Amino acid sequence: xxxxxxxxxxxxxxxxxxxxxxxxxxxxxxxxxxxxxxxxxxxxxxxxxxxxxxxxxxxxxxxxxxxxxxxxxxxxxxxxxxxxxxxxxxxxxxxxxxxxxxxxxxxxxxxxxxxxxxxxxxxxxxxxxxxxxxxxxxxxxxxxxxxxxxxxxxxxxxxxxxxxxxxxxxxxxxxxxxxxxxxxxxxx
Amino acid sequence: xxxxxxxxxxxxxxxxxxxxxxxxxxxxxxxxxxxxxxxxxxxxxxxxxxxxxxxxxxxxxxxxxxxxxxxxxxxxxxxxxxxxxxxxxxxxxxxxxxxxxxxxxxxxxxxxxxxxxxxxxxxxxxxxxxxxxxxxxxxxxxxxxxxxxxxxxxxxxxxxxxxxxxxxxxxxxxxxxxxxxxxxxxxx
Numbered sequence: 443x444x445x446x447x448x449x450x451x452x453x454x455x456x457x458x459x460x461x462x463x464x465x466x467x468x469x470x471x472x473x474x475x476x477x478x479x480x481x482x483x484x485x486x487x488x489x490x491x492x493x494x495x496x497x498x499x500x501x502x503x504x505x506x507x508x509x510x511x512x513x514x515x516x517x518x519x520x521x522x523x524x525x526x527x528x529x530x531x532x533x534x535x536x537x538x539x540x541x542x543x544x545x546x547x548x549x550x551x552x553x554x555x556x557x558x559x560x561x562x563x564x565x566x567x568x569x570x571x572x573x574x575x576x577x578x579x580x581x582x583x584x585x586x587x588x589x590x591x592x593x594x595x596x597x598x599x600x601x602x603x604x605x606x607x608x609x610x611x612x613x614x615x616x617x618x619x620x621x622x623x624x625x626x627x628x629x630x
Numbered sequence: 631x632x633x634x635x636x637x638x639x640x641x642x643x644x645x646x647x648x649x650x651x652x653x654x655x656x657x658x659x660x661x662x663x664x665x666x667x668x669x670x671x672x673x674x675x676x677x678x679x680x681x682x683x684x685x686x687x688x689x690x691x692x693x694x695x696x697x698x699x700x701x702x703x704x705x706x707x708x709x710x711x712x713x714x715x716x717x718x719x720x721x722x723x724x725x726x727x728x729x730x731x732x733x734x735x736x737x738x739x740x741x742x743x744x745x746x747x748x749x750x751x752x753x754x755x756x757x758x759x760x761x762x763x764x765x766x767x768x769x770x771x772x773x774x775x776x777x778x779x780x781x782x783x784x785x786x787x788x789x790x791x792x793x794x795x796x797x798x799x800x801x802x803x804x805x806x807x808x809x810x811x812x813x814x815x816x817x818x
Contacts, residue, residue: 520817561749583807586786588814594778598771619771626776627815629708 451489453479458496459542462549467493467556497546497556501563505570508532508596512574521580525571525592526620532596533613540604540612547604568593595619639677641667646684647730650737655681655744685734685744689751693758696720696784700762709768713759713780714808720784721801728792728800735792756781783807 457478461470472493476486490496511531515524536543550556571589580588599619603612645666649658660681664674678684699719703712724731738744759777768776787807791800 521814522817558746558750561753562746565749583786583790583810584814586789587782587807587811590782590786591779591811591815594775594782598774598778601774602771619775622771623775623779624815626709626772627779627812629710 447481447485450481450485454481454486454489455496458493459545459549463545467549467553494559497549498559498563504532504535505567507535508567509570509574512571513577521575521584521588524575524578525588528592529596529616529620530613533616536612544604564593564597591623595623635669635673638669638673642669642674642677643684646681647733647737651733655737655741682747685737686747686751692720692723693755695723696755697758697762700759701765709763709772709776712763712766713776716780717784717804717808718801721804724800732792752781752785779811783811
């Protein structure tokens with residue numbers, strides 16, 4: 443929006459994550475974020491409703507991409523393969539955002555309210571995935587269980603992918619986590 | 631506590647669920663709960679910290695029972711079988727509490743804050759189960775994935791068990807949900 447503020451949204455997100463890391467999320471104000479980004483508070487509020495949305499504004503895109511990939515998987519695909527297609531699509535979104543994701547994760551892990559917000563977002567994704575699977579003709583409880591399994595893989599895979607020592611692409615980490623889930627559930 | 635108040639805790643819980651159902655959770659006060667139960671507010675606060683704890687006071691017992699059963703499963707049991715033993719133990723806790731659980735579920739589903747609290751409790755159980763599995767020598771990410779799978783079965787199985795038309799015992803519903811999870815993850 444406005445040619446005088448190139449990449450304002452990204453600059454604000456970067457400034458916010460820096461400040462959350464340096465001072466803590468609660469101690470950081472919108473005014474400080476705008477100042478660090480060299481922008482005005484008014485510009486901040488054109489891009490984000492509040493300082494929390496800087497952290498969760500991307501969750502809707504993740505959910506949409508995940509759900510659309512599941513809904514758009516070949517009709518012949520088994521439910522778990524539709525979920526795998528969704529994980530693959532989502533991984534593409536994060537490819538060049540590992541540093542950003544690591545910083546974001548550190549902020550969220552340090553704050554109970556943000557951890558709860560993350561859980562709510564994951565539950566929203568699970569509900570939307572179950573809906574998409576039912577739309578593919580999958581019955582209950584299979585649809586909900588497959589959706590929950592998909593979110594479990596996403597959650598555990600994501601936590602692994604942001605670990606300091608992890609260098610593999612997210613798609614590979616997600617494929618491995620899904621294979622591991624299949625192995626543990628087959629193990630009994 | 632005190633022989634003049636037999637079953638005070640249970641009477642308070644019953645009165646609270648009745649009122650939450652009749653008036654809504656937010657509209658109900660502790661004074662009204664105590665009055666309906668024929669007890670004093672002071673007695674209420676000897677049993678519950680606040681009106682929300684009436685709904686979630688049992689979650690700690692569920693988590694402990696689940697975790698202890700997983701930790702105490704035979705050393706030779708596969709991780710998913712240890713989880714199955716945990717689900718079996720938890721089901722025993724609910725055997726004669728279906729009416730109570732149905733009323734509780736209706737209150738929680740109707741209130742966003744309570745739904746969030748329920749998600750947080752489930753995440754706490756998942757973390758504790760992963761810990762118990764690591765204590766059994768299960769490596770990551772298998773421990774976290776098996777724990778998340780166990781909570782997915784518990785969540786989806788529980789929602790099914792409280793459905794109006796469902797008459798089977800919880801242990802049977804949980805076994806079926808676990809079998810279904812195994813089937814869907816094997817399906818790809």
